[in-house]
Amino acid sequence: MSETTLNDIPQLRRGFRFQWEPAQNCHVLLYPEGMVKLNDSAAAILGQVDGDRSIAAIVAALRERFPESDGIEEDVLEFLEVARERSWIELH
Amino acid sequence: MSAPGSSCTEPGPPLWLLAELTYRCPLQCPYCSNPLDFARHGAELSTAEWIEVFRQARELGAAQLGFSGGEPLVRQDLSELIGAARGLGYYTNLITSGIGLSEARIAEFATAGLDHIQVSFQAADAELNDLLAGSGKAFARKLAMARAVKAQGYPMVLNFVTHRHNIDAIERIIELCLELEADYIELATCQFYGWAELNRAGLLPTRAQLERAERITNQWREKLAAQGHPCKLIFVTPDYYEERPKACMGGWASLFLDIAPDGTALPCHNARMLPVQFPNVREHSLRHIWYDSFGFNRFRGDDWLPEPCRSCDEKGRDFGGCRCQAFLLTGDAEATDPVCAKSAHHGLILDARRQAEEAPLGLERLVHRNARTSEIICRSRSE
Ligand code: SF4
Numbered sequence: 001m002s003e004t005t006l007n008d009i010p011q012l013r014r015g016f017r018f019q020w021e022p023a024q025n026c027h028v029l030l031y032p033e034g035m036v037k038l039n040d041s042a043a044a045i046l047g048q049v050d051g052d053r054s055i056a057a058i059v060a061a062l063r064e065r066f067p068e069s070d071g072i073e074e075d076v077l078e079f080l081e082v083a084r085e086r087s088w089i090e091l092h
Numbered sequence: 093m094s095a096p097g098s099s100c101t102e103p104g105p106p107l108w109l110l111a112e113l114t115y116r117c118p119l120q121c122p123y124c125s126n127p128l129d130f131a132r133h134g135a136e137l138s139t140a141e142w143i144e145v146f147r148q149a150r151e152l153g154a155a156q157l158g159f160s161g162g163e164p165l166v167r168q169d170l171s172e173l174i175g176a177a178r179g180l181g182y183y184t185n186l187i188t189s190g191i192g193l194s195e196a197r198i199a200e201f202a203t204a205g206l207d208h209i210q211v212s213f214q215a216a217d218a219e220l221n222d223l224l225a226g227s228g229k230a231f232a233r234k235l236a237m238a239r240a241v242k243a244q245g246y247p248m249v250l251n252f253v254t255h256r257h258n259i260d261a262i263e264r265i266i267e268l269c270l271e272l273e274a275d276y277i278e279l280a281t282c283q284f285y286g287w288a289e290l291n292r293a294g295l296l297p298t299r300a301q302l303e304r305a306e307r308i309t310n311q312w313r314e315k316l317a318a319q320g321h322p323c324k325l326i327f328v329t330p331d332y333y334e335e336r337p338k339a340c341m342g343g344w345a346s347l348f349l350d351i352a353p354d355g356t357a358l359p360c361h362n363a364r365m366l367p368v369q370f371p372n373v374r375e376h377s378l379r380h381i382w383y384d385s386f387g388f389n390r391f392r393g394d395d396w397l398p399e400p401c402r403s404c405d406e407k408g409r410d411f412g413g414c415r416c417q418a419f420l421l422t423g424d425a426e427a428t429d430p431v432c433a434k435s436a437h438h439g440l441i442l443d444a445r446r447q448a449e450e451a452p453l454g455l456e457r458l459v460h461r462n463a464r465t466s467e468i469i470c471r472s473r474s475e
């Protein structure tokens with residue numbers, strides 16, 4: 001499998017839905033007969049995935065939102081790689 | 093709210109809602125998990141009553157909603173129910189045999205907001221499938237509908253309940269599912285409740301059959317992973333070949349809420365058989381049912397556990413196993429699940445394994461699930 005690069009455009013696979021769940025006080029990813037709770041950073045990243053924006057654009061948006069954090073690019077690449085391995089997203 | 097079995101910690105919300113819309117079904121699977129006496133159950137909830145159930149459960153925190161049965165497609169209001177559920181924010185799953193589905197309905201459900209469809213098969217070839225289903229053209233229909241589900245872009249789970257008569261074709265089953273472009277393949281060995289328990293001697297596979305099926309499934313998992321194939325294989329073993337019981341439903345009334353066709357609320361779709369009074373949504377709010385009702389608190393936590401579980405250091409992992417299985421096999425709903433090697437009744441499990449080796453029943457001896465047989469069972473039990 002090829003490396004994930006900044007030019008790739010991630011998109012949630014059909015059947016996966018990202019939403020806020022007040023009862024669990026967190027964002028979740030819903031899919032056929034399953035659900036994962038997302039931590040804050042995973043939710044911040046997935047919240048930017050819209051099938052339009054490239055990974056570079058997502059990194060830029062998150063840098064703007066969290067100017068104090070370092071290593072955003074590494075975190076985003078690493079998380080999206082895991083998300084792809086788990087077949088939550090596909091890259092275009 | 094300290095009904096028996098409650099521990100001091102407040103239970104979390106029910107994250108899963110299973111709506112058993114009806115017990116009606118055009119098929120007659122001999123392993124059906126519906127109650128044996130389904131033909132005598134009360135009137136189904138109306139459209140408005142179901143939507144109110146969805147609303148209350150969503151308020152409590154449920155996020156996944158399964159439409160099941162019986163065959164949920166026999167409900168003519170299914171589109172409306174899907175639309176209402178999706179509007180409330182649920183992830184909506186249709187769990188169907190495929191009989192009663194059409195391309196037009198698949199499209200109508202997509203418009204209503206249905207997220208996913210699970211189609212169940214009885215076997216990977218027409219002859220055995222239709223024999224098990226007790227219906228002549230079921231297999232061809234299922235194939236056509238599985239293709240239509242994918243053609244319309246849904247994610248699809250294909251579910252095969254496996255048992256001694258179809259498990260040896262596991263490779264063919266997996267190949268068929270891949271041909272049909274399933275996103276998930278569920279190979280679920282029969283669990284012995286309802287009609288499956290009645291037919292256990294004709295369904296339980298041998299250990300060798302099971303091990304072979306698991307080995308082949310694992311080989312396919314590796315193969316798919318190596319190809320980067322997104323399809324996932326899920327293999328559910330029958331706990332009859334384990335020495336420790338399963339943590340049934342992740343703990344009694346801790347995640348899962350089932351509503352039977354007549355509105356009876358249950359912590360699991362088999363629990364109806366237990367000698368426990370369960371509340372009905374026609375009489376109580378779901379909040380009361382989930383947090384305060386006697387039935388839902390009956391086996392929560394571990395205070396109620398008898399020996400050998402009480403002093404066992406594994407009780408936090410399996411909570412003493414499945415209450416329904418304990419009750420079915422021992423007649424005592426509080427007993428340790430006999431699957432556990434520490435249970436005084438574990439011999440019952442060993443007997444069943446021996447029977448699978450030495451004296452199984454043939455295909456022709458399976459009792460098919462249908463309303464007529466259900467009536468006969470009711471009658472013989474009330475005599
Ligand atoms: S298991 Fe078979 S008979 Fe029972 S509800 Fe499902 S399709 Fe119908």
Ligand code: SF4
Binds near residue numbers: 337411433434
């Ligand atoms: S004795 Fe009870 S708690 Fe211990 S492993 Fe067996 S079923 Fe689980």
